Amino acid sequence: MILKVRGAPAIAIVGCLSLAVEIQPEVFTDKKSLRQEIEGKLNYLVSARPTAVNMKIAAEDLITLSNQLSKDDSVSAADMKERFLKAIDAMLEKDIADNKAIGRHGAQAILNNGAGDSLVRVLTHCNTGSLATAGYGTALGVIRTLHADKKLEQVYCTETRPYNQGARLTAYELVHEKMPATLICDDMVAALMKSRTISAVIVGADRVAANGDTANKIGTYQIAVVANYHSVPFYVAAPFTSIDFTIPNGDRIIIEERPEREMTHINDQRVAAAGIQCWNPAFDVTPAALITGIVTEKGVYSPEELKGLNVSEKLQD
Numbered sequence: 001m002i003l004k005v006r007g008a009p010a011i012a013i014v015g016c017l018s019l020a021v022e023i024q025p026e027v028f029t030d031k032k033s034l035r036q037e038i039e040g041k042l043n044y045l046v047s048a049r050p051t052a053v054n055m056k057i058a059a060e061d062l063i064t065l066s067n068q069l070s071k072d073d074s075v076s077a078a079d080m081k082e083r084f085l086k087a088i089d090a091m092l093e094k095d096i097a098d099n100k101a102i103g104r105h106g107a108q109a110i111l112n113n114g115a116g117d118s119l120v121r122v123l124t125h126c127n128t129g130s131l132a133t134a135g136y137g138t139a140l141g142v143i144r145t146l147h148a149d150k151k152l153e154q155v156y157c158t159e160t161r162p163y164n165q166g167a168r169l170t171a172y173e174l175v176h177e178k179m180p181a182t183l184i185c186d187d188m189v190a191a192l193m194k195s196r197t198i199s200a201v202i203v204g205a206d207r208v209a210a211n212g213d214t215a216n217k218i219g220t221y222q223i224a225v226v227a228n229y230h231s232v233p234f235y236v237a238a239p240f241t242s243i244d245f246t247i248p249n250g251d252r253i254i255i256e257e258r259p260e261r262e263m264t265h266i267n268d269q270r271v272a273a274a275g276i277q278c279w280n281p282a283f284d285v286t287p288a289a290l291i292t293g294i295v296t297e298k299g300v301y302s303p304e305e306l307k308g309l310n311v312s313e314k315l316q317d
């Protein structure tokens with residue numbers, strides 16, 4: 001499988017926009033056929049990314065809207081299509097607004113957590129910027145905010161083997177925006193934390209369970225273990241569209257495994273012995289106990305606070 005579109009939030013937005021592009025030119029004479037097309041295509045899109053929850057939540061919200069419009073006799077088929085397309089358009093603006101709020105909350109949390117007035121040195125993993133969201137970024141949005149506020153001394157980004165999202169994408173965004181950045185290999189995190197003061201780790205998420213357990217790019221869990229050993233605060237930046245309140249913990253999150261070729265080849269050059277067996281889980285689950293805070297557009301929650309949110313708070317805009 002080649003990742004034409006990657007990044008949990010971006011996949012949800014692009015998936016829904018692709019549906020809008022298909023529906024827009026069609027003329028629907030009745031609402032039932034429109035509702036059936038919407039539901040069938042959204043459910044197919046959800047199957048493309050089992051670990052992340054963003055596409056599932058977006059599909060559920062849009063199917064709920066489609067059913068409401070379909071049942072409303074005052075709404076014509078043309079009106080239903082128009083209002084449905086507008087709802088998808090709104091996802092883009094909302095993601096950018098949510099990411100900027102995450103940036104503000106996350107930057108404040110990192111600065112409040114012991115950095116005082118000094119500049120901060122943060123570590124991030126994978127790519128959580130404009131190539132994984134609608135544009136501003138989740139964890140990279142926090143880093144962008146720290147940089148804009150002139151509070152960022154250094155950002156360390158990991159290569160993120162085997163697909164190298166960090167080396168190829170995050171490093172590109174950091175260099176492009178002239179941020180003080182250093183690329184490290186995934187296996188250098190412990191040595192970095194042993195030799196330099198890291199103010200905080202900030203990563204993204206594919207799916208946050210109700211208790212705060214977080215599925216994210218493979219390697220996130222071991223960074224959390226090392227951060228815990230070195231008493232470095234560990235933050236997950238995730239909009240509420242990445243939080244799955246229907247699952248109590250991370251045990252039930254499906255971990256997608258990707259083709260071994262991601263590990264055995266680089267730029268089509270074989271770098272691993274032919275015939276070696278490979279295990280290539282694309283994600284892992286970081287237990288809530290290793291997470292200092294979940295940075296959302298509504299604020300920063302400790303895993304305990306997240307668990308305590310009542311349903312109305314979780315779902316209100």
Ligand SMILES: CSC[C@H]1O[C@H](OP(=O)(O)O)[C@H](O)[C@@H]1O
Pocket residue numbers: 003005006007008009052126127128129132133138165204205206216217218282283
């Ligand atoms: C916005 S969180 C980062 C996002 O990107 C990574 O996935 P992938 O590059 O494999 O699509 C990570 O797991 C998150 O989904």
